[in-house]
Every structure is written in structure tokens, then in C-alpha cells.
Amino acid sequence: MxxxxxxxxxxxxxxxxxxxxxxxxxxxxxxxxxxxxxxxxxxxxxxxxxxxxxxxxxxxxxxxxxxxxxxxxxxxxxxxxxxxxxxxxxxxxxxxxxxxxxxxxxxxxxxxxxxxxxxxxxxxxxxxxxxxxxxxxxxxxxxxxxxxxxxxxxxxxxxxxxxxxxxxxxxxxxxxxxxxxxxxxxxxxxxxxxxxxxxxxxxxxxxxxxxxxxxxxxxxxxxxxxxxxxxxxxxxxxxxxxxxxxxxxxxxxxxxxxxxxxxxxxxxxxxxxxxxxxxxxxxxxxxxxxxxxxxxxxxxxxKGLGKVELISDKTKKLEEKGISFELARELVKNGINIEDYNYKDLNFVARVLIEMPKEIEKRFELKSKLKETDFDEVLEKYFGNEISKEAVFEILVEKVKGNKVNYSKYQVVSGDDLEKEIKEIIKKHKDAPINALMGIVMGKYRGKVDGKKVMEILKKNV
Ligand SMILES: [Zn+2]
Structure with missing residues (x-):
């Protein structure tokens, strides 16, 4: 019209x-x-x-x-x-x-x-x-x-x-x-x-x-x-x-x-x-x-009126810190002050706080009762390189289910240890293409290794 x-x-x-x-x-x-x-x-x-x-x-x-x-x-x-x-x-x-x-x-x-x-x-x-x-x-x-x-x-x-x-x-x-x-x-x-x-x-x-x-x-x-x-x-x-x-x-x-x-x-x-x-x-x-x-x-x-910051301005500021628009909007809506988290990758922090609980509720039909301390604990382990990105979600699932989390199960294998392990696998599976080797490593160390790093080591050694 x-x-x-x-x-x-x-x-x-x-x-x-x-x-x-x-x-x-x-x-x-x-x-x-x-x-x-x-x-x-x-x-x-x-x-x-x-x-x-x-x-x-x-x-x-x-x-x-x-x-x-x-x-x-x-x-x-x-x-x-x-x-x-x-x-x-x-x-x-x-x-x-x-x-x-x-x-x-x-x-x-x-x-x-x-x-x-x-x-x-x-x-x-x-x-x-x-x-x-x-x-x-x-x-x-x-x-x-x-x-x-x-x-x-x-x-x-x-x-x-x-x-x-x-x-x-x-x-x-x-x-x-x-x-x-x-x-x-x-x-x-x-x-x-x-x-x-x-x-x-x-x-x-x-x-x-x-x-x-x-x-x-x-x-x-x-x-x-x-x-x-x-x-x-x-x-x-x-x-x-x-x-x-x-x-x-x-x-x-x-x-x-x-x-x-x-x-x-x-x-x-x-x-x-x-x-x-x-x-x-x-x-x-x-x-x-x-x-x-x-x-x-x-x-x-x-005279007594306070200054109000617009939700749209708050959202924009968060986007400037590398957080996606959707996550920024959710953070503002829920009144979560992400700047309290002194970590480099704030977008990942936002995903942990906003997306992961929702995904757990949807996938497992469980009501997320995660507390602030639960998030703090998991984020500290992740940013301290003790656990991998994949493990963060799995640990939160365990917490929602009410299980006690055994962090040693998720201990990241990295550095020399990881390289040694990967070399062993390459030796065992001679002639296997690199993607197959990647599958084997990731299957064995699911949640304990960083995929990007594994690929780097594989490329160097195959
Ligand atoms: Zn009345």
C-alpha cells in the first residue's frame, strides 16, 4: 500500500x-x-x-x-x-x-x-x-x-x-x-x-x-x-x-x-x-x-530527579565490549552487571550466565537453580585453564542435576602431556587421515582438551 x-x-x-x-x-x-x-x-x-x-x-x-x-x-x-x-x-x-x-x-x-x-x-x-x-x-x-x-x-x-x-x-x-x-x-x-x-x-x-x-x-x-x-x-x-x-x-x-x-x-x-x-x-x-x-x-x-541511563545505551556499551547484541540485551534486562566479572572474554561469561542455564532447561527439562557461586566457581576454573570450554556446560548440567562435581574428571590435558598423548595416538593409528585422528583424540579426552590446540599439535606431528 x-x-x-x-x-x-x-x-x-x-x-x-x-x-x-x-x-x-x-x-x-x-x-x-x-x-x-x-x-x-x-x-x-x-x-x-x-x-x-x-x-x-x-x-x-x-x-x-x-x-x-x-x-x-x-x-x-x-x-x-x-x-x-x-x-x-x-x-x-x-x-x-x-x-x-x-x-x-x-x-x-x-x-x-x-x-x-x-x-x-x-x-x-x-x-x-x-x-x-x-x-x-x-x-x-x-x-x-x-x-x-x-x-x-x-x-x-x-x-x-x-x-x-x-x-x-x-x-x-x-x-x-x-x-x-x-x-x-x-x-x-x-x-x-x-x-x-x-x-x-x-x-x-x-x-x-x-x-x-x-x-x-x-x-x-x-x-x-x-x-x-x-x-x-x-x-x-x-x-x-x-x-x-x-x-x-x-x-x-x-x-x-x-x-x-x-x-x-x-x-x-x-x-x-x-x-x-x-x-x-x-x-x-x-x-x-x-x-x-x-x-x-x-x-x-x-531538582531531585536522578539521571536514568537508557537500556539502548547500556546495551550499546556492552556490545562495544565484544558481547553480542542478544546477550547484551538479556544482561541489561536481567540486571546482570557483567563488568563485575574481571575476565577477558566477557561474551563467553555472558553465554555461561544467560544461554547455558536456558539450554539446560530446554535440553534436560530441568529447572535451573544455579546460584551466583556456581557460576563463579566454574568461570574461575575455566579462566584459570583448569577446565575446557566444553566442560563448563557439562559441569553446569551436573550442578543442576544436584550431583557433586568431581573436577579432576574434567582436568584439562595440555602442554607437553597433551603432545605426548597425541604422538602415541598417531603411532597407534598409522596412515589415519588427520580428521580421523582428531576424532579419536577428542573422543578420548572429551571435555578435557581444547579442540583448536589438538588440531595444531596434529598438524605439527602428522
Ligand atoms: Zn485506597
Missing amino acids: DYKKLGLRIGLEIHKQIESHKLFCSCPSELVEGEPDLEVKRKLRSVVSETGKKDEVAGFEMSKSKYGVYQFFKNSCCLVELDEEPCHEINKDALRVALTVSKMMNCEFVDELLIMRKQVLDFSNTSSFQRTGLIGFNGYLKTKNGKVKIETVCIEEDAARKVKDAKDYIVYRLDRLGIPLMEIVTAPDMNTPEQAKEVAGQIGMILKSTGRVKNGLGTIRQDVNVSIKGHPRVEIKGVQKLQDIPKLIENEVKRQIKNKNGKSEVRKVNSDLTTSYMRPMPGAARMYVETDVPNVRIKPLL
């Missing part, structure tokens, strides 16, 4: 949970299972707004005439989640994380954080509004295809978690309500599906680099705005996987080409990466000031 000719424009809206307690109370940000301690029922009542008009979205939700059921857990919720008590002071720790991210995205900052109430009518909040506050704006990211503008970075409270959608009612769990979220909105500056994926990936990488965001399914929600020339903007909600973004956009573009008179609407992702209608596009967000939360001066908070 000729996306340029189609006038494709893509914008992203990324929501990511911050690793901290809840935004407006001190409840833990943890999802819980099991039976709730309490269930509370709420109904939505429509009132004509101050403009005197009826709200289309409210009307749409109201037409379903449903009610909400909220599951309350006393260990992870309080009266704030139930909307029976005003918000407490905003969580400054979470706020600092969001400020750090804004800074990494080259944003300007607001002078004062003002918390607003944004209307939500799908029962996902007990108060029927979500609290949100703008902290950064006018930022940018550098990408392979030029700069992408970051329009806004907001701090928000996450919504309650939907657990059941019945005909007459919806059940929400209150554990997720109030978890601090960052909302990052880009300008519609992306013009190809691949570029959208790149930008989403870069934003995800920046977020992870802080070490202060939640990981795993459901901790990130990516909404994608898509429009082509002649078709109004469509918002696609809840894209979970980065790699799904290009296909999803491609399908949406195809759909928009077929439905040139389509409406601006919110759509949801289907499992085959097509989309289906969800609800009308909300008008300009109805925002009201949250009077229960005092404004926060931002400047004093900026």
Missing part, C-alpha cells in the same frame, strides 16, 4: 503503570484474586450538563441501562476507591517517576500540577470520573524517520478491573482502581505502520529504563489513532503487543479505504487484528477541577 498517497497519519496513546502505591491513597498497587470482602452496587444517572445538551456518550452508555458491581478487598482498597472518602495527598514518588519520563522525552513542564476529573461512563470508576493531571508537554523523540512530537505526558489513576460483563450489570474489581499510570500522547506524526511500531517500542524502552514501571501483561495499554485522507480519525483501544501494531494498522487502513464515509469512532482490537466498533468518539474531554487535591508546584520536584 502506498501510505504516502493515502495520507496515513498515526498517533499513539500509551498508558503504563508506575511501580508505586496508589495515586491518591496508600493502598498497595497489587491485583488480588479470590472472594471479595464486600460488593457495592452503583447506578449511573444522567443529568443534563451545564451546556443544556445531552451527552452522546452518556446516552449511549445509559441506553444499556446497566448497573455496576464493585468488588472491594480490604487489604488492597480503602474508602477512597469506593468514593466514600476524598482523595489523599498525591503520591509524590509516582509523580517523580512521571516527571523523569517527561524529562527523558524532552518535555516542557507545567508550573503547577492541577488534578482534573475526566468523565467516564463505563462504570470503570466508582466516581464516574477519572483523575488526571498534565505534567509535561511539547516534547519529542528522535526516531529513524525523524522527530516525533510528544504532545502530552499526564499522570492518572488506573481504572477498576472488569471481571464480568453480564446483560444487566458489569462487575469491576477495585484492586486496580487508583494504580498510578502515565499517559503519553504523541502527535499524529507517524506515516507508516512500521514507524508506529518503532515509536511505541522506543517509548516502551524509555519507560523500562527507569526501572520504576510495572512489567507484564496488562501493565501497558497502547491506543492507536489511525486516519487516511478523507476518513476521520479512528481510535483503536487496547493494543497489547508491540509486534501486532503494523498488521493492525494495515487492516484498519484497508477498512477505512472501503468505508470512505465512516465515522470518527472508538474501535477495539479483535483476535485476528481486525477491529470492531466499540463506542462513539467522545467529544472534547469533559474536565472539571478535582477540588479535593491541592495543586502541586513542579519546580521543587525537578
Whole structure:
């Protein structure tokens, strides 16, 4: 498809949970299972707004005439989640994380954080509004295809978690309500599906680099705005996987080409990466000031922000030390500080730490319970020329199996001893080609000799 000719424009809206307690109370940000301690029922009542008009979205939700059921857990919720008590002071720790991210995205900052109430009518909040506050704006990211503008970075409270959608009612769990979220909105500056994926990936990488965001399914929600020339903007909600973004956009573009008179609407992702209608596009967000939360001066908070090294920069540094990209990425991901190992061949160290345990798990279907001391011991023997490269893996296997390792079994045969042994073998197998001799030696001293050295000696003596 000729996306340029189609006038494709893509914008992203990324929501990511911050690793901290809840935004407006001190409840833990943890999802819980099991039976709730309490269930509370709420109904939505429509009132004509101050403009005197009826709200289309409210009307749409109201037409379903449903009610909400909220599951309350006393260990992870309080009266704030139930909307029976005003918000407490905003969580400054979470706020600092969001400020750090804004800074990494080259944003300007607001002078004062003002918390607003944004209307939500799908029962996902007990108060029927979500609290949100703008902290950064006018930022940018550098990408392979030029700069992408970051329009806004907001701090928000996450919504309650939907657990059941019945005909007459919806059940929400209150554990997720109030978890601090960052909302990052880009300008519609992306013009190809691949570029959208790149930008989403870069934003995800920046977020992870802080070490202060939640990981795993459901901790990130990516909404994608898509429009082509002649078709109004469509918002696609809840894209979970980065790699799904290009296909999803491609399908949406195809759909928009077929439905040139389509409406601006919110759509949801289907499992085959097509989309289906969800609800009308909300008008300009109805925002009201949250009077229960005092404004926060931002400047004093900026001073205390630490410097964050990007995962991509950390990875690059490791590559410069001779470590492969894949291993470098794994080391950073697992927080392993390879520079603590004072050995020459750091790529081999990384293989021992990252690849070998995985291979053992896969090949022997054993759960690797290797400890740091196990790795230290094996690496010391290897770099001290006591055991061969091949033996390292075998020894780790023994350790995973829980066997005691007899190092003398793996003692490297080298130098004069090795040459003497090889000469004996050559004498015994006169006329054997060099590769056959190599096979014999390696078979006899498996795990105890260095193949390269054996070949050298053979060449010298045959
Ligand atoms: Zn609470």
C-alpha cells in the first residue's frame, strides 16, 4: 500500500503503570484474586450538563441501562476507591517517576500540577470520573524517520478491573482502581505502520529504563489513532503487543479505504487484528477541577530527579565490549552487571550466565537453580585453564542435576602431556587421515582438551 498517497497519519496513546502505591491513597498497587470482602452496587444517572445538551456518550452508555458491581478487598482498597472518602495527598514518588519520563522525552513542564476529573461512563470508576493531571508537554523523540512530537505526558489513576460483563450489570474489581499510570500522547506524526511500531517500542524502552514501571501483561495499554485522507480519525483501544501494531494498522487502513464515509469512532482490537466498533468518539474531554487535591508546584520536584541511563545505551556499551547484541540485551534486562566479572572474554561469561542455564532447561527439562557461586566457581576454573570450554556446560548440567562435581574428571590435558598423548595416538593409528585422528583424540579426552590446540599439535606431528 502506498501510505504516502493515502495520507496515513498515526498517533499513539500509551498508558503504563508506575511501580508505586496508589495515586491518591496508600493502598498497595497489587491485583488480588479470590472472594471479595464486600460488593457495592452503583447506578449511573444522567443529568443534563451545564451546556443544556445531552451527552452522546452518556446516552449511549445509559441506553444499556446497566448497573455496576464493585468488588472491594480490604487489604488492597480503602474508602477512597469506593468514593466514600476524598482523595489523599498525591503520591509524590509516582509523580517523580512521571516527571523523569517527561524529562527523558524532552518535555516542557507545567508550573503547577492541577488534578482534573475526566468523565467516564463505563462504570470503570466508582466516581464516574477519572483523575488526571498534565505534567509535561511539547516534547519529542528522535526516531529513524525523524522527530516525533510528544504532545502530552499526564499522570492518572488506573481504572477498576472488569471481571464480568453480564446483560444487566458489569462487575469491576477495585484492586486496580487508583494504580498510578502515565499517559503519553504523541502527535499524529507517524506515516507508516512500521514507524508506529518503532515509536511505541522506543517509548516502551524509555519507560523500562527507569526501572520504576510495572512489567507484564496488562501493565501497558497502547491506543492507536489511525486516519487516511478523507476518513476521520479512528481510535483503536487496547493494543497489547508491540509486534501486532503494523498488521493492525494495515487492516484498519484497508477498512477505512472501503468505508470512505465512516465515522470518527472508538474501535477495539479483535483476535485476528481486525477491529470492531466499540463506542462513539467522545467529544472534547469533559474536565472539571478535582477540588479535593491541592495543586502541586513542579519546580521543587525537578531538582531531585536522578539521571536514568537508557537500556539502548547500556546495551550499546556492552556490545562495544565484544558481547553480542542478544546477550547484551538479556544482561541489561536481567540486571546482570557483567563488568563485575574481571575476565577477558566477557561474551563467553555472558553465554555461561544467560544461554547455558536456558539450554539446560530446554535440553534436560530441568529447572535451573544455579546460584551466583556456581557460576563463579566454574568461570574461575575455566579462566584459570583448569577446565575446557566444553566442560563448563557439562559441569553446569551436573550442578543442576544436584550431583557433586568431581573436577579432576574434567582436568584439562595440555602442554607437553597433551603432545605426548597425541604422538602415541598417531603411532597407534598409522596412515589415519588427520580428521580421523582428531576424532579419536577428542573422543578420548572429551571435555578435557581444547579442540583448536589438538588440531595444531596434529598438524605439527602428522
Ligand atoms: Zn485506597
